Structures are given as structure tokens and as C-alpha cells.
Amino acid sequence: xxxxxxxxxxxxxxxxxxxxxxxxxxxxxxxxxxxxxxxxxxxxxxxxxxxxxxxxxxxxxxxxxxxxxxxxxxxxxxxxxxxxxxxxxxxxxxxxxxxxxxxxxxxxxxxxxxxxxxxxxxxxxxxxxxxxxxxxxxxxxxxxxxxxxxxxxxxxxxxxxxxxxxxxxxxxxxxxxxxxxxxxxxxxxxxxxxxxxxxxxxxxxxxxxxxxxxxxxxxxxxxxxxxxxxxxxxxxxxxxxxxxxxxxxxxxxxxxxxxxxxxxxxxxxxxxxxxxxxxxxxxxxxxxxxxxxxxxxxx
Amino acid sequence: xxxxxxxxxxxxxxxxxxxxxxxxxxxxxxxxxxxxxxxxxxxxxxxxxxxxxxxxxxxxxxxxxxxxxxxxxxxxxxxxxxxxxxxxxxxxxxxxxxxxxxxxxxxxxxxxxxxxxxxxxxxxxxxxxxxxxxxxxxxxxxxxxxxxxxxxxxxxxxxxxxxxxxxxxxxxxxxxxxxxxxxxxxxxxxxxxxxxxxxxxxxxxxxxxxxxxxxxxxxxxxxxxxxxxxxxxxxxxxxxxxxxxxxxxxxxxxxxxxxxxxxxxxxxxxxxxxxxxxxxxxxxxxxxxxxxxxxxxxxxxxxxxxxxxxxxxxxxxxxxxxxxxxxxxxxxxxxxxxxxxxxxxxxxxxxxxxxxxxxxxxxxxxxxxxxxxxxxxxxxxxxxxxxxxxxxxxxxxxxxxxxxxxxxxxxxxxxxxxxxxxxxxxxxxxxxxxxxxxxxxxxxxxxxxxxxxxxxxxxxxxxxxxxxxxxxxxxxxxxxxxxxxxxxxxxxxxxxxxxxxxxxxxxxxxxxxxxxxxxxxxxxxxxxxxxxxxxxxxxxxxxxxxxxxxxxxxxxxxxxxxxxxxxxxxxxxxxxxxxxxxxxxxxxx
Numbered sequence: 001x002x003x004x005x006x007x008x009x010x011x012x013x014x015x016x017x018x019x020x021x022x023x024x025x026x027x028x029x030x031x032x033x034x035x036x037x038x039x040x041x042x043x044x045x046x047x048x049x050x051x052x053x054x055x056x057x058x059x060x061x062x063x064x065x066x067x068x069x070x071x072x073x074x075x076x077x078x079x080x081x082x083x084x085x086x087x088x089x090x091x092x093x094x095x096x097x098x099x100x101x102x103x104x105x106x107x108x109x110x111x112x113x114x115x116x117x118x119x120x121x122x123x124x125x126x127x128x129x130x131x132x133x134x135x136x137x138x139x140x141x142x143x144x145x146x147x148x149x150x151x152x153x154x155x156x157x158x159x160x161x162x163x164x165x166x167x168x169x170x171x172x173x174x175x176x177x178x179x180x181x182x183x184x185x186x187x188x189x190x191x192x193x194x195x196x197x198x199x200x201x202x203x204x205x206x207x208x209x210x211x212x213x214x215x216x217x218x219x220x221x222x223x224x225x226x227x228x229x230x231x232x233x234x235x236x237x238x239x240x241x242x243x244x245x246x247x248x249x250x251x252x253x254x255x256x257x258x259x260x261x262x263x264x265x266x267x268x269x270x271x272x273x274x275x276x277x278x279x280x281x282x283x284x285x286x287x288x289x290x291x292x293x294x295x296x297x298x299x
Numbered sequence: 300x301x302x303x304x305x306x307x308x309x310x311x312x313x314x315x316x317x318x319x320x321x322x323x324x325x326x327x328x329x330x331x332x333x334x335x336x337x338x339x340x341x342x343x344x345x346x347x348x349x350x351x352x353x354x355x356x357x358x359x360x361x362x363x364x365x366x367x368x369x370x371x372x373x374x375x376x377x378x379x380x381x382x383x384x385x386x387x388x389x390x391x392x393x394x395x396x397x398x399x400x401x402x403x404x405x406x407x408x409x410x411x412x413x414x415x416x417x418x419x420x421x422x423x424x425x426x427x428x429x430x431x432x433x434x435x436x437x438x439x440x441x442x443x444x445x446x447x448x449x450x451x452x453x454x455x456x457x458x459x460x461x462x463x464x465x466x467x468x469x470x471x472x473x474x475x476x477x478x479x480x481x482x483x484x485x486x487x488x489x490x491x492x493x494x495x496x497x498x499x500x501x502x503x504x505x506x507x508x509x510x511x512x513x514x515x516x517x518x519x520x521x522x523x524x525x526x527x528x529x530x531x532x533x534x535x536x537x538x539x540x541x542x543x544x545x546x547x548x549x550x551x552x553x554x555x556x557x558x559x560x561x562x563x564x565x566x567x568x569x570x571x572x573x574x575x576x577x578x579x580x581x582x583x584x585x586x587x588x589x590x591x592x593x594x595x596x597x598x599x600x601x602x603x604x605x606x607x608x609x610x611x612x613x614x615x616x617x618x619x620x621x622x623x624x625x626x627x628x629x630x631x632x633x634x635x636x637x638x639x640x641x642x643x644x645x646x647x648x649x650x651x652x653x654x655x656x657x658x659x660x661x662x663x664x665x666x667x668x669x670x671x672x673x674x675x676x677x678x679x680x681x682x683x684x685x686x687x688x689x690x691x692x693x694x695x696x697x698x699x700x701x702x703x704x705x706x707x708x709x710x711x712x713x714x715x716x717x718x719x720x721x722x723x724x725x726x727x728x729x730x731x732x733x734x735x736x737x738x739x740x741x742x743x744x745x746x747x748x749x750x751x752x753x754x755x756x757x758x759x760x761x762x763x764x765x766x767x768x769x770x771x772x773x774x775x776x777x778x779x780x781x782x783x784x785x786x787x788x789x790x791x792x793x794x795x796x797x798x799x800x801x802x803x804x805x806x807x808x809x810x811x812x813x814x815x816x817x818x819x820x821x822x823x824x825x826x827x828x829x830x831x832x833x834x835x836x837x838x839x840x841x842x843x844x845x846x847x848x849x850x851x852x853x854x855x856x857x858x859x860x861x862x863x864x865x866x867x868x869x870x871x872x873x874x875x876x877x878x879x880x881x882x883x884x885x886x887x888x
Binding site: 020186189191205 | 687689711716717721724728730731732733734738739742743747776
């Protein structure tokens, strides 16, 4: 028998067996947005994680008079109580970075589960899940989070949970729409026909097709998380004084803005660079995103 | 004096500079249809587009000239192409539904083209002209029709509207890009007849771009066969069909099913090279049984065999005198004594209030191939989906061996799920793009037989070998495979389940003819060696002749006629079947 497959080796070249989402990430590394975003994000994350090791002073030690200008012992000056701004910036990143990452991961996971179930069931469950999502969506994210945190108190786990909850409907919408597009594809029908159980169809046939859009969604949600969590601690619902935190520092020192600009500008700059970094990464990724059928790529 | 003259046309990719088409020379005569035939990727649409001075994104017209009716199209005239397009050359697209504006009434769309070229002084004058045009393409021209939207027209009517727009400014050349691909045979026959009349009446010259040699055989005066960006053979229709002088043309003719003859379809091994992987010398050389060392040296120059009959083959002179060998397929299996494996009785299917299947019945015997033929909307796919329980509501009885099958797939017995395997139409949608071939096959294997690891791998590789794919295919993603290879993977996925019945739903309609031939011969082989029974759903009557033992003709949700394929196709008893067979273009008139 003759074949149309015999000479395919020349065309296929070396085997590519990496999953598509890895290929997407690799391709995005060639974009300038991804490169810049990655540098910024890694820099801030490293600063937040390892910063405390390099802090010259304790975050509650008084090193000079309040709002004194930068000097040898306090390179970025002192804050409203006379503590070292640089040491507090180095100490105060961990919570923002960790909380926003945790909240985003949890929110995306929650959203994927809801979206997959809603999209695949096409029944009352879909209506219920999406209805519930719409209710959550009706509240501005920060209002929703403030509501819970102000009632139940500023506990860190609660912040993570509520921020995640406020993200999940947005992720669920995306996951649901991709699922809806996929379930009518013949490869899903084919799995249904031979009787593969629903849970395995969701995991093996549909979920792998969600990975690339979810990567982008993760980036977007992360940027939002940073803003919300920094905003919460600015409002006093995050890390409690005297511990250091970027959002908190902005609030504490704002009355001295004209006297000692660094006490406010330094934490603002950190939050700013972090959000810009994650946003650029997302942008780079979405530009090189591969569609469901493997088309797309460079845009 | 020819109407259009194409000289040394070369279109290349802007990135690499590799050519998409090269060394294209031809002329178009008034009142003639010239066919440009090629498989996907051969560059036929590229040539069609360049007749309008256009190249798709990522490509550019690098050199050559195109003159139509004394005006330059390529290189582009200084004052732009708007004046040339429409007035001198016009285009009829492949998909009329996508080409027409869905929010604009038919009459308005045609008169828009007139207004754009300043034809007709007033609105009423233009309206008058629109009516004339509609009459000319054999459409109604009353106010009711003019006020319709494209979605209120059938596919054939939409294509006629596109033709009316194309001829509205009285072009000298009409470029038609696969204009009947999406249409049923009867509609196709009508559209082609209208086209012939237009060409005759107006003295237009038409360039008809297609992959379907059978259509060409009934329509064109001249034929050009395109392979990998070059015209490998061209000449008057009779000469090319009766004395094909290029190995590719000969293989292509041998791959096409014919409504008039039970032909053994022969595939062409290998695949056409993409622009970046062409070898030196003749680009058909790696797939050619007749190649000689001389084929490696330089691109063969066209050899003139008779007046106007050219072939780019070093052995053209030997080939032209050798009669084309067309093997006949073995006679249909006589399975009338075999037991019935699958039977449907009085099956009705409703979609909401609409009944789409009216008491359809059939019997499939062990080891036979039953073809289900019909035009779109005939209910043939609905019936095949009803067999596997994929239709929302179904009444009547469907029986697999001793099992009476429930109406929805959810309650199917495992034995039936395993024995009846469905192969889908589109190889592009039937495989999960995010899973490797090995995992796709492994999922079915694990589900039915609970085998994993080495044993599973052995069976997967075995199934892939059965469909003639190498073992290393297991590590590939569907996107790395061609359409034909994907369809083979889909068949292999069915085979690992150890089926008894294959339900093939238009499985070759998305494939090139040479690939279709290889899939069909694979199916025949499986049918014979694995004693599979096939339910083969198709709209292609020629294919029925080549593959099916028995045939069942469907129309508007009803079974019209059933019988041995030879009997039904040679001596149809029903009027509908007669029309269907008559409208199917035959390779030889």
C-alpha cells in the first residue's frame, strides 16, 4: 500500500514533545515585553524575599528624628517615627508579594473548577454557578474585599481567600467560554462515545486546552491582586503596625510627603514596578499566544 | 489574439524568498474556460489572486507580467488597480456566504458594485441593470428577491449573486476560485451550466481554479495542472485527459473516483514539498515511480508534445503515447448470506419541532461496506449519529447483534461502545490538539482493556503500523501531522478498540484526492483483513462506486433507494437517484 506518510520525517524535523503552554512561554521570551517584565518582576520578588537579610536596621528601630533627609545611616531618610525607610522597604515587600501570588493562584484554581463544571454541565448547575458568579461580579473587587475584612478583621488568610474569591468569577467566565467552544469539538464527542467518565474528559481533554489562556489570565489577575492587597494595607486592613509593609508605609508617611519624599516614593515605586513588571509579562505572553488549533503565534 | 497574457509570473514569500509559484506562462482566450488544477498548497489560489494584482499576506509578486485586455495588472499600473479590477478582471470567491455582506440586501450589494464603477446614471437605471444581471445568472429578478438578505438564499443562489456582482462591470476575465466546492452536486451542475452560458454569451474568458478534475472534464476547454508552484502539464482538455504526459497528471487521474467506473483508487506516495523544502531538479521526483537520474538536474523545461500540449517532464515523449492505466477495483463482496451485525428500523429523529429523519431503516451485514449517500440536509449524518446515540431524540429500533441500543449514548452497553467506532469528518477537530498521539490512543486502550505501560505501547504502535504510520508518531501532537496523517490517527484510535463496525462520516471530504485515495484503500484493506463492516457516509457518488458493496440513497430525511451499488448507480429506479447520478461530473463524458 502506498502512503502519504512515508516521507514525513523530512518535514517534521526534530521531535517537539514539549507541551504547548511551555512552547508559548518559550516563544514569549523572545518578546521585549516579556524580557522587560521578567527582569522587573524577578527584581522585585528577590527584593521582597531576600530584602530582610540586607536590612541595616530593625523595622522598628528608631535611627533619627522623624522625616529626616537621607544620610549615611539612613540612605533613604527616616519615616514619620524616625525609623529607617530603606530597612522598612526591604522588610515590607514579603507580604504584598506572597499574598498576591497566593490569592491569584487560589483564585485561578477556583475559577477554573467553576468554569469547567459550568461549561461542561450545560444544565441547572451552569445557571447556578454563573448566577453566583454574576453576584460576585456586581461588587467592585476592592469593595467586596473590604466588606469581609472589615467585618471579620484583617487576617491574612481571610485576605487571600476573599481576594481569590473576587477573582474567581472572572476566571470562571473565561474557562467556561473556552470549555463551551471545546465540548462540541469532535475529539470530546469521541471520548464521550467510548464512555470515558466526565471527570476524566474534563481533566484530560479539556483542561490541557485551557493552559495557555489561563497563563495570560493568571498574569492579569496577579496585577490586580497586587493593587488590591497594597490598597488594603494602605487602608489599614493588611499588615498591622509596627510591622513594615509597602501599602502601610505609603499611608503612614503621606503627611510628611513634602518634608521627606522618599518615605512615600520608595514603597510606591516598588508597588509600581511590580505591577508594571507582571503586566508586561502578561502582554508579552498574550502576543505570542497559540490558539486552540496551534495557529497564531507572532502577532 | 488572447484576452489575457501571463508571462514568467513568480510569487515568493517575503520572508525567505522561496517561490510559491514560479515560471508561470499562459494565456486566456475569449469564450473559453481554462482550468487550473492542483492539490492544496500547489499555488493555484496564488495564481488566481495574482490575476487581480493581489498577493496574500507574507507573499509578493516578485516578477513577471500579467496583461489583460491590453492593460497591465502586473506590474501594477501607476494609478492603482481599482480601475482594472471589476472592469477588466473580476473574482468569484470560494465561499459565497462569507463573501456577501450578511447585513445588506441582495439588490443593494449588486448595485453597490455598479455604483462603485460609475455604471448607470441614476438609481433606477442601476436597478434595471441589477434585474438584467440576475436574469443572466438565472435568478429571480422581482422586488421580493432583491430585498432578500444573503442568509435567505441557498448556497447555489448565493454563488449566483456573487457571479452577478463579478460580471456587473463587464469584465473580460473572470477568476473563479473553487466556486462550487461547498455545493451539492445538483446545485453544482446548475451553477456550472450557468457559467458555461455566461462565458459563451459574453465571450468572457474564465480561469477556473479547482482541485476537482472531474468538474474540469465537463467544463474546461484548456487544462493546466499545477504541482508545487509550477505548471507541470497544460493543454487542450482532450489531450490532457486522453494522453496525460506528466507522471503527476497520470497519478492524479488514477486517484480520482469516477461515477461511471468501479475504479481502484491509487494514492500518490509522499507529499508535495512546501516552498522551503523543494529539492533541485523536478519537484515531483521523490514521489515519481518513473524518475531517472536526469530528473535531478535542473527544473525540466516544458516539452511541446502536440499543438499547445506542454509537459515539464524529461520523459514526456515516452509517456504521451502510453495509454493511461486505470485499474479496476475488485467486484463488490457478496455478503447477502452474511449475518446482520447492525440494523435500524423505522428510526425517526426530531430536532425540536422539526423532524429530520423519517422512519429510516437499514441492515449492515458482517464484512460489507454500506454507503449512505445524499446531499446536504438529506439526513445521512443524522442517521449515522443516531446509530451511536448522539442525536437528542430518537425513536424506532437500532440493534447491534443482540443488543437493542438505547436512544442516548449515555446508556449504551460497553460492548456496543467498543464494537461501533465512529470516525469523524474533520481530521482537524477529531484529535485533541493538546495531547500527543500516543496519549490519544492510550486513553481508549486504557478505558476498554485497562492496559498501560509496555503492553499498551505495543498495541498503540501496532495500530499505528496498521494505518501505516511510523512508531515515532506516538510522540507527536496533531498539529505536526498532515490532514491525511491525522485521519489515519483517528482510524488507529478506532482500531485499538478492536471494533467490528466503522462508521465513517464523510471522512475524506476534507482531504486532497490523492490522500483520499490512500485512505480509501486503507479502509478497503481493513475491511478485508480485519473483517470490519463499514457504514460509509458520503456525498461523493464516485467514491461510492469505488468503495461500497451496497448503497443507500437518502433525500430530505427519507431513504429513497437501497441496493447493490452497481445496480443503483447503473440503473437507478428512483427519479431522485437518477438526477443525482446524472449531475455528478464523470471523468469521461
